[in-house]
Amino acid sequence: MRIAMIGTGYVGLVSGACLSEFGHEVICVDKDAAKVATLRAGGIPIFEPGLDDVVAANAKAGRLTFDTDLARAVRGADAVFIAVGTPSRRGDGHADLSYVFAAAEEIAAALDGYTVVVTKSTVPVGTSRKVEAIIRGKRADAQFDMASNPEFLREGSALEDFRRPDRVVVGCDTDRAREAMREVYRPLFLNETPILFTSRETSELIKYAANAFLATKITFINEMADICEKVGGDVQDVARGIGLDGRIGKKFLHAGPGYGGSCFPKDTLALVQTAQELGAPTRIVEAVVAVNDDRKLAMARKIEAAFGGVKGKTIAVLGLTFKPNTDDMRDAPSLVILPYLQQAGATIRAFDPEGHKEAAKHLQVDYRAGVYDALDGADGVVILTEWNEFRALDFARVKAALKTPLMVDLRNIYRPSQMAEAGFKYVSVGRP
Numbered sequence: 465m466r467i468a469m470i471g472t473g474y475v476g477l478v479s480g481a482c483l484s485e486f487g488h489e490v491i492c493v494d495k496d497a498a499k500v501a502t503l504r505a506g507g508i509p510i511f512e513p514g515l516d517d518v519v520a521a522n523a524k525a526g527r528l529t530f531d532t533d534l535a536r537a538v539r540g541a542d543a544v545f546i547a548v549g550t551p552s553r554r555g556d557g558h559a560d561l562s563y564v565f566a567a568a569e570e571i572a573a574a575l576d577g578y579t580v581v582v583t584k585s586t587v588p589v590g591t592s593r594k595v596e597a598i599i600r601g602k603r604a605d606a607q608f609d610m611a612s613n614p615e616f617l618r619e620g621s622a623l624e625d626f627r628r629p630d631r632v633v634v635g636c637d638t639d640r641a642r643e644a645m646r647e648v649y650r651p652l653f654l655n656e657t658p659i660l661f662t663s664r665e666t667s668e669l670i671k672y673a674a675n676a677f678l679a680t681k682i683t684f685i686n687e688m689a690d691i692c693e694k695v696g697g698d699v700q701d702v703a704r705g706i707g708l709d710g711r712i713g714k715k716f717l718h719a720g721p722g723y724g725g726s727c728f729p730k731d732t733l734a735l736v737q738t739a740q741e742l743g744a745p746t747r748i749v750e751a752v753v754a755v756n757d758d759r760k761l762a763m764a765r766k767i768e769a770a771f772g773g774v775k776g777k778t779i780a781v782l783g784l785t786f787k788p789n790t791d792d793m794r795d796a797p798s799l800v801i802l803p804y805l806q807q808a809g810a811t812i813r814a815f816d817p818e819g820h821k822e823a824a825k826h827l828q829v830d831y832r833a834g835v836y837d838a839l840d841g842a843d844g845v846v847i848l849t850e851w852n853e854f855r856a857l858d859f860a861r862v863k864a865a866l867k868t869p870l871m872v873d874l875r876n877i878y879r880p881s882q883m884a885e886a887g888f889k890y891v892s893v894g895r896p
């Protein structure tokens with residue numbers, strides 16, 4: 465098949481590369497000329513493990529190309545995926561659909577022959593029909609069907625998630641579109657990946673329901689962690705104790721500084737807005753959003769308390785990105801926690817294995833070249849993101865580098881007993 469992928473960000477680039485690996489001929493389009501130039505020159509504009517190899521192999525095989533010209537990519541395509549950003553609209557938290565609608569206008573102008581136009585971006589219920597109306601309004605003669613195909617990949621393990629997803633969800637109304645989407649995902653059909661065909665509205669809602677549910681799980685265990693801290697309980701044991709119940713499941717029960725990233729914060733907010741407008745408010749998700757917002761500040765205060773006040777202190781911070789194995793800083797807890805500490809008089813020295821470039825757009829801190837460089841002479845260390853390289857620190861070296869052996873670990877990557885033995889004052893989340 466010939467596929468046009470509109471938007472070559474975290475989702476578009478991974479999806480485009482993997483679909484070309486499935487054997488399709490894919491053109492990834494982006495209006496960001498610098499991004500396209502980087503890709504054409506063999507570079508990768510984001511950090512995603514393994515992506516460079518897949519892009520290089522398929523580009524070399526001639527199945528994967530990059531373009532700034534949307535019309536050129538859409539002309540003659542069997543399927544056009546819209547994978548542009550849908551950030552929170554400033555002010556009201558609604559999903560900003562301006563990029564999606566602008567792409568729809570451009571696609572309409574270029575359609576020729578039968579095409580399936582697919583929304584892969586996360587979009588509120590009803591958006592697929594709005595995109596269809598835009599295209600029909602502009603091109604009454606166009607032969608196309610709409611499909612909704614939300615993406616569930618996780619940054620950091622995006623390739624695996626795309627190649628071996630738990631499920632693929634496709635919303636469409638016609639047999640022809642269904643057949644085309646089956647063809648797009650043919651290798652996954654052969655693998656017996658569950659592929660769920662639904663209405664477009666249902667498909668759009670599945671994506672928000674999934675993210676809101678996962679955000680709720682995280683927020684729930686965070687509140688259990690707060691209770692543990694009051695009573696001397698251990699939230700990891702609570703998580704294990706409930707997670708072994710198959711109805712609950714073990715995943716997404718790690719207490720920490722609150723969820724962040726490019727999806728959960730904006731998607732929970734957008735769901736709240738849509739639901740309110742529909743007259744079917746989601747009070748649970750509203751509470752999740754509020755609790756998670758409060759949590760980031762609460763974690764900043766937790767750090768402040770652990771340091772006995774931070775005025776005039778130097779704090780070494782390990783990890784800035786919202787999670788490990790990505791350079792994505794969107795809505796990372798660090799963006800709330802570090803400015804709070806700076807406001808309170810702390811000097812921040814930070815090290816993140818991949819995040820400096822993105823972080824520097826938002827955080828004015830002293831970026832250090834490595835872990836021990838960040839620790840050197842600091843009054844204590846805070847672990848904000850659980851990168852693997854922070855999981856096996858040389859405690860003797862850490863102690864020697866720090867002025868005082870204080871560690872605040874917001875990801876619970878060490879055991880309190882181990883840290884006590886090593887002579888640290890150790891503060892973690894929801895554990896005695």
Ligand SMILES: NC(=O)c1ccc[n+]([C@@H]2O[C@H](COP(=O)([O-])OP(=O)(O)OC[C@H]3O[C@@H](n4cnc5c(N)ncnc54)[C@H](O)[C@@H]3O)[C@@H](O)[C@H]2O)c1
Nearest residue numbers: 471472473474475494495496548549550563567585586615
């Ligand atoms: N990042 C994730 O982990 C993830 C996971 C699942 C779903 N999603 C959803 O996928 C969508 C894309 O997310 P992302 O993280 O890849 O965003 P992103 O910001 O990394 O990428 C979007 C890209 O689209 C480009 N773009 C915007 N308008 C365009 C146009 N008219 N023509 C061509 N290119 C255009 C931008 O320049 C940008 O490069 C969002 O709706 C998001 O919610 C993201």
